[in-house]
Amino acid sequence: MGEQQEEFAIRVRDLVVGFGRQTVLDHLSLDVRRGEILGLVGASGGGKSVLMRTIIGLIPRRSGTIEVMGQPIGGRTQGAATAWGILFQQGALFSSLTVRQNVQFPLRENLVLSQELMDEIAIAKLEMVGLRAQDADKYPAELSGGMTKRVALARALALDPPILFLDEPTSGLDPIAAGDFDALIGTLQKTLGLTVFMVTHDLASLTTVCDRVAALADGKIVAIGPMRELLQSEHPWVRAYFHGKRSQMLQHEMR
Numbered sequence: 001m002g003e004q005q006e007e008f009a010i011r012v013r014d015l016v017v018g019f020g021r022q023t024v025l026d027h028l029s030l031d032v033r034r035g036e037i038l039g040l041v042g043a044s045g046g047g048k049s050v051l052m053r054t055i056i057g058l059i060p061r062r063s064g065t066i067e068v069m070g071q072p073i074g075g076r077t078q079g080a081a082t083a084w085g086i087l088f089q090q091g092a093l094f095s096s097l098t099v100r101q102n103v104q105f106p107l108r109e110n111l112v113l114s115q116e117l118m119d120e121i122a123i124a125k126l127e128m129v130g131l132r133a134q135d136a137d138k139y140p141a142e143l144s145g146g147m148t149k150r151v152a153l154a155r156a157l158a159l160d161p162p163i164l165f166l167d168e169p170t171s172g173l174d175p176i177a178a179g180d181f182d183a184l185i186g187t188l189q190k191t192l193g194l195t196v197f198m199v200t201h202d203l204a205s206l207t208t209v210c211d212r213v214a215a216l217a218d219g220k221i222v223a224i225g226p227m228r229e230l231l232q233s234e235h236p237w238v239r240a241y242f243h244g245k246r247s248q249m250l251q252h253e254m255r
Protein backbone atom coordinates (compact mmCIF):
# COMPACT_ATOMS: atom_id res chain seq x y z
CA MET A 1 0.00 0.00 0.00
CA GLY A 2 1.38 3.42 -0.94
CA GLU A 3 0.96 6.69 0.89
CA GLN A 4 -2.34 7.42 2.54
CA GLN A 5 -3.40 9.76 -0.21
CA GLU A 6 -2.98 6.84 -2.59
CA GLU A 7 -5.25 4.71 -0.47
CA PHE A 8 -8.22 7.03 -0.15
CA ALA A 9 -10.34 8.62 -2.83
CA ILE A 10 -12.14 10.88 -0.36
CA ARG A 11 -11.06 12.02 3.10
CA VAL A 12 -13.40 14.09 5.23
CA ARG A 13 -12.25 15.40 8.60
CA ASP A 14 -14.28 17.22 11.28
CA LEU A 15 -16.76 18.52 8.75
CA VAL A 16 -19.36 20.98 10.04
CA VAL A 17 -22.16 22.08 7.73
CA GLY A 18 -25.30 23.95 8.64
CA PHE A 19 -27.98 26.30 7.42
CA GLY A 20 -28.89 29.25 9.63
CA ARG A 21 -29.36 27.89 13.13
CA GLN A 22 -29.52 24.28 11.99
CA THR A 23 -26.36 22.17 12.18
CA VAL A 24 -26.69 19.26 9.74
CA LEU A 25 -23.21 17.72 9.82
CA ASP A 26 -21.48 17.98 13.16
CA HIS A 27 -17.74 17.18 13.10
CA LEU A 28 -18.20 14.35 10.64
CA SER A 29 -15.19 12.29 9.50
CA LEU A 30 -15.22 9.70 6.74
CA ASP A 31 -12.69 7.95 4.49
CA VAL A 32 -13.68 6.42 1.18
CA ARG A 33 -11.11 3.94 -0.15
CA ARG A 34 -10.05 3.99 -3.76
CA GLY A 35 -11.94 1.50 -5.84
CA GLU A 36 -14.59 0.66 -3.27
CA ILE A 37 -18.35 1.00 -3.43
CA LEU A 38 -19.37 2.76 -0.23
CA GLY A 39 -23.04 2.84 0.69
CA LEU A 40 -24.31 5.65 2.92
CA VAL A 41 -27.45 5.21 5.01
CA GLY A 42 -29.10 7.63 7.39
CA ALA A 43 -32.46 8.99 8.45
CA SER A 44 -34.44 11.00 5.96
CA GLY A 45 -33.39 14.61 6.42
CA GLY A 46 -30.27 13.44 8.25
CA GLY A 47 -27.84 15.06 5.86
CA LYS A 48 -26.82 12.41 3.32
CA SER A 49 -27.45 14.60 0.29
CA VAL A 50 -25.90 17.57 2.08
CA LEU A 51 -22.75 15.52 2.73
CA MET A 52 -22.53 14.50 -0.91
CA ARG A 53 -23.09 18.06 -2.12
CA THR A 54 -20.53 19.43 0.32
CA ILE A 55 -17.88 16.95 -0.83
CA ILE A 56 -18.38 18.03 -4.43
CA GLY A 57 -18.22 21.69 -3.47
CA LEU A 58 -21.85 22.69 -4.01
CA ILE A 59 -22.54 23.55 -0.37
CA PRO A 60 -20.09 25.61 1.73
CA ARG A 61 -18.86 24.20 5.02
CA ARG A 62 -18.38 25.94 8.34
CA SER A 63 -15.24 24.04 9.23
CA GLY A 64 -13.35 20.85 8.56
CA THR A 65 -11.32 19.56 5.62
CA ILE A 66 -12.16 17.56 2.52
CA GLU A 67 -9.69 15.88 0.17
CA VAL A 68 -10.68 14.26 -3.10
CA MET A 69 -8.00 12.17 -4.82
CA GLY A 70 -5.41 13.79 -2.59
CA GLN A 71 -6.47 17.32 -3.54
CA PRO A 72 -7.96 19.61 -0.90
CA ILE A 73 -11.41 20.91 -1.82
CA GLY A 74 -11.58 24.59 -0.95
CA GLY A 75 -14.38 26.00 1.16
CA ARG A 76 -15.73 28.10 -1.67
CA THR A 77 -13.92 26.92 -4.77
CA GLN A 78 -15.54 24.38 -7.03
CA GLY A 79 -13.48 21.25 -7.49
CA ALA A 80 -12.55 19.99 -10.93
CA ALA A 81 -15.74 18.60 -12.41
CA THR A 82 -13.76 15.88 -14.16
CA ALA A 83 -12.86 14.34 -10.81
CA TRP A 84 -16.37 13.00 -10.34
CA GLY A 85 -19.59 12.03 -11.99
CA ILE A 86 -22.81 12.76 -10.19
CA LEU A 87 -26.25 11.22 -10.25
CA PHE A 88 -28.40 13.54 -8.15
CA GLN A 89 -31.37 12.40 -6.08
CA GLN A 90 -33.68 14.51 -8.19
CA GLY A 91 -31.66 13.18 -11.10
CA ALA A 92 -33.39 15.39 -13.57
CA LEU A 93 -32.22 15.23 -17.14
CA PHE A 94 -32.68 18.38 -19.16
CA SER A 95 -36.17 17.84 -20.54
CA SER A 96 -35.62 19.95 -23.65
CA LEU A 97 -32.49 18.03 -24.65
CA THR A 98 -32.37 14.59 -26.23
CA VAL A 99 -30.67 11.67 -24.52
CA ARG A 100 -27.61 12.25 -26.71
CA GLN A 101 -27.48 15.95 -25.85
CA ASN A 102 -27.91 15.22 -22.15
CA VAL A 103 -24.95 12.83 -22.18
CA GLN A 104 -22.91 15.36 -24.17
CA PHE A 105 -23.72 18.22 -21.83
CA PRO A 106 -20.67 17.76 -19.52
CA LEU A 107 -18.45 17.37 -22.59
CA ARG A 108 -19.64 20.69 -24.02
CA GLU A 109 -19.19 22.39 -20.66
CA ASN A 110 -15.67 21.12 -20.06
CA LEU A 111 -13.97 20.27 -23.35
CA VAL A 112 -13.68 21.40 -26.93
CA LEU A 113 -14.45 18.41 -29.12
CA SER A 114 -15.74 17.90 -32.64
CA GLN A 115 -19.42 17.00 -32.98
CA GLU A 116 -18.38 13.70 -34.49
CA LEU A 117 -16.25 12.75 -31.50
CA MET A 118 -18.95 13.86 -29.06
CA ASP A 119 -21.47 11.67 -30.88
CA GLU A 120 -19.12 8.71 -30.66
CA ILE A 121 -18.56 9.27 -26.94
CA ALA A 122 -22.29 9.63 -26.27
CA ILE A 123 -23.09 6.35 -28.04
CA ALA A 124 -20.23 4.58 -26.24
CA LYS A 125 -21.47 5.79 -22.86
CA LEU A 126 -25.07 4.81 -23.64
CA GLU A 127 -23.93 1.32 -24.60
CA MET A 128 -21.85 1.15 -21.44
CA VAL A 129 -25.00 1.61 -19.35
CA GLY A 130 -27.02 -0.86 -21.39
CA LEU A 131 -28.94 1.50 -23.67
CA ARG A 132 -29.10 1.32 -27.44
CA ALA A 133 -27.99 3.86 -30.00
CA GLN A 134 -31.66 4.17 -31.05
CA ASP A 135 -32.45 5.63 -27.64
CA ALA A 136 -30.10 8.57 -28.25
CA ASP A 137 -32.67 10.70 -30.03
CA LYS A 138 -35.43 10.26 -27.47
CA TYR A 139 -36.43 13.00 -25.08
CA PRO A 140 -36.53 12.40 -21.30
CA ALA A 141 -40.35 12.33 -21.34
CA GLU A 142 -40.15 9.30 -23.66
CA LEU A 143 -38.05 7.21 -21.25
CA SER A 144 -39.00 4.73 -18.52
CA GLY A 145 -37.78 5.34 -14.97
CA GLY A 146 -35.01 2.77 -15.33
CA MET A 147 -33.89 4.23 -18.65
CA THR A 148 -33.84 7.71 -17.11
CA LYS A 149 -31.49 6.49 -14.38
CA ARG A 150 -29.26 4.89 -16.99
CA VAL A 151 -29.08 8.06 -19.07
CA ALA A 152 -28.24 10.03 -15.93
CA LEU A 153 -25.52 7.47 -15.26
CA ALA A 154 -24.19 7.75 -18.82
CA ARG A 155 -24.08 11.52 -18.35
CA ALA A 156 -22.24 11.09 -15.03
CA LEU A 157 -19.68 8.89 -16.82
CA ALA A 158 -19.24 11.25 -19.77
CA LEU A 159 -15.95 12.71 -18.56
CA ASP A 160 -14.51 9.35 -17.40
CA PRO A 161 -14.45 10.38 -13.75
CA PRO A 162 -12.55 8.26 -11.19
CA ILE A 163 -15.32 8.81 -8.62
CA LEU A 164 -19.03 8.36 -9.04
CA PHE A 165 -21.53 9.92 -6.63
CA LEU A 166 -24.97 8.33 -6.67
CA ASP A 167 -27.83 9.69 -4.58
CA GLU A 168 -30.50 7.00 -4.23
CA PRO A 169 -29.93 5.61 -7.72
CA THR A 170 -32.48 2.81 -7.41
CA SER A 171 -35.29 4.68 -5.69
CA GLY A 172 -38.47 4.47 -7.71
CA LEU A 173 -37.33 1.41 -9.65
CA ASP A 174 -39.00 -1.97 -9.39
CA PRO A 175 -36.88 -4.67 -7.70
CA ILE A 176 -35.76 -6.21 -10.99
CA ALA A 177 -34.75 -2.88 -12.54
CA ALA A 178 -33.07 -1.93 -9.25
CA GLY A 179 -31.17 -5.23 -9.23
CA ASP A 180 -30.09 -4.68 -12.83
CA PHE A 181 -28.92 -1.19 -11.96
CA ASP A 182 -26.94 -2.51 -8.99
CA ALA A 183 -25.31 -5.13 -11.19
CA LEU A 184 -24.42 -2.41 -13.68
CA ILE A 185 -22.78 -0.31 -10.96
CA GLY A 186 -20.82 -3.35 -9.81
CA THR A 187 -19.65 -4.08 -13.35
CA LEU A 188 -18.64 -0.47 -14.00
CA GLN A 189 -16.78 -0.31 -10.71
CA LYS A 190 -14.81 -3.44 -11.65
CA THR A 191 -14.14 -2.64 -15.29
CA LEU A 192 -13.39 1.07 -14.86
CA GLY A 193 -11.84 0.86 -11.40
CA LEU A 194 -14.31 3.47 -10.17
CA THR A 195 -14.75 4.59 -6.61
CA VAL A 196 -18.47 4.78 -5.91
CA PHE A 197 -20.11 6.81 -3.14
CA MET A 198 -23.73 5.76 -3.03
CA VAL A 199 -26.53 7.11 -0.86
CA THR A 200 -29.22 4.46 -0.64
CA HIS A 201 -32.09 3.14 1.45
CA ASP A 202 -32.14 -0.03 -0.60
CA LEU A 203 -31.18 -2.98 1.61
CA ALA A 204 -30.62 -5.17 -1.42
CA SER A 205 -28.12 -2.65 -2.84
CA LEU A 206 -26.34 -2.43 0.49
CA THR A 207 -26.06 -6.18 0.76
CA THR A 208 -25.17 -7.05 -2.81
CA VAL A 209 -23.01 -4.26 -4.26
CA CYS A 210 -21.53 -2.23 -1.41
CA ASP A 211 -18.08 -3.16 -0.14
CA ARG A 212 -18.71 -1.12 2.98
CA VAL A 213 -21.65 0.73 4.46
CA ALA A 214 -21.48 3.95 6.50
CA ALA A 215 -24.31 5.06 8.79
CA LEU A 216 -24.98 8.76 9.34
CA ALA A 217 -26.78 9.73 12.55
CA ASP A 218 -26.71 12.89 14.66
CA GLY A 219 -24.55 14.56 12.02
CA LYS A 220 -21.77 11.99 12.29
CA ILE A 221 -20.70 8.66 10.85
CA VAL A 222 -21.62 6.38 13.74
CA ALA A 223 -20.72 3.06 12.12
CA ILE A 224 -18.77 1.99 9.05
CA GLY A 225 -17.74 -1.41 7.73
CA PRO A 226 -18.94 -4.35 5.70
CA MET A 227 -22.70 -4.91 5.90
CA ARG A 228 -22.29 -7.90 8.24
CA GLU A 229 -20.47 -5.64 10.72
CA LEU A 230 -23.17 -2.98 10.50
CA LEU A 231 -25.72 -5.64 11.34
CA GLN A 232 -23.78 -6.24 14.59
CA SER A 233 -23.57 -2.53 15.48
CA GLU A 234 -24.76 -1.57 18.94
CA HIS A 235 -25.58 2.00 17.94
CA PRO A 236 -29.30 2.57 18.67
CA TRP A 237 -30.12 4.21 15.34
CA VAL A 238 -28.19 1.59 13.34
CA ARG A 239 -29.93 -1.18 15.26
CA ALA A 240 -33.31 0.37 14.69
CA TYR A 241 -32.54 0.83 10.99
CA PHE A 242 -31.37 -2.70 10.27
CA HIS A 243 -33.31 -4.59 12.89
CA GLY A 244 -36.58 -2.69 12.83
CA LYS A 245 -39.71 -4.58 11.80
CA ARG A 246 -39.55 -3.61 8.14
CA SER A 247 -35.94 -4.57 7.56
CA GLN A 248 -36.35 -7.76 9.62
CA MET A 249 -39.02 -8.91 7.21
CA LEU A 250 -36.82 -8.07 4.22
CA GLN A 251 -33.77 -9.78 5.61
CA HIS A 252 -35.82 -12.82 6.42
CA GLU A 253 -36.98 -13.00 2.83
CA MET A 254 -33.46 -12.46 1.54
CA ARG A 255 -32.14 -15.56 3.33
Ligand SMILES: Nc1ncnc2c1ncn2[C@@H]1O[C@H](COP(=O)(O)OP(=O)(O)OP(=O)(O)O)[C@@H](O)[C@H]1O
Nearest residue numbers: 019022024042043044045046047048049050051089
Ligand atom coordinates in the same frame (compact mmCIF):
# COMPACT_ATOMS: atom_id res chain seq x y z
N1 LIG B 1 -29.90 24.26 0.55
C1 LIG B 1 -30.42 24.07 1.77
N2 LIG B 1 -30.79 25.11 2.53
C2 LIG B 1 -31.30 24.93 3.77
N3 LIG B 1 -31.45 23.73 4.35
C3 LIG B 1 -31.09 22.66 3.64
C4 LIG B 1 -30.56 22.76 2.33
N4 LIG B 1 -30.29 21.51 1.86
C5 LIG B 1 -30.63 20.69 2.85
N5 LIG B 1 -31.13 21.35 3.92
C6 LIG B 1 -31.57 20.76 5.18
O1 LIG B 1 -30.55 19.88 5.63
C7 LIG B 1 -31.11 18.73 6.25
C8 LIG B 1 -30.54 17.48 5.57
O2 LIG B 1 -31.05 17.37 4.25
P1 LIG B 1 -30.61 16.25 3.25
O3 LIG B 1 -31.21 16.57 1.95
O4 LIG B 1 -29.12 16.11 3.28
O5 LIG B 1 -31.25 14.94 3.86
P2 LIG B 1 -31.10 13.43 3.38
O6 LIG B 1 -30.38 12.70 4.44
O7 LIG B 1 -30.52 13.42 2.03
O8 LIG B 1 -32.63 12.94 3.36
P3 LIG B 1 -33.43 12.00 2.31
O9 LIG B 1 -33.10 10.59 2.70
O10 LIG B 1 -34.85 12.32 2.59
O11 LIG B 1 -32.99 12.35 0.94
C9 LIG B 1 -32.61 18.87 6.12
O12 LIG B 1 -33.11 19.37 7.33
C10 LIG B 1 -32.79 19.89 5.01
O13 LIG B 1 -33.96 20.65 5.18
Ligand SMILES: [Mg+2]
Nearest residue numbers: 048049089167
Ligand atom coordinates in the same frame (compact mmCIF):
# COMPACT_ATOMS: atom_id res chain seq x y z
MG1 LIG C 1 -31.22 12.95 0.17
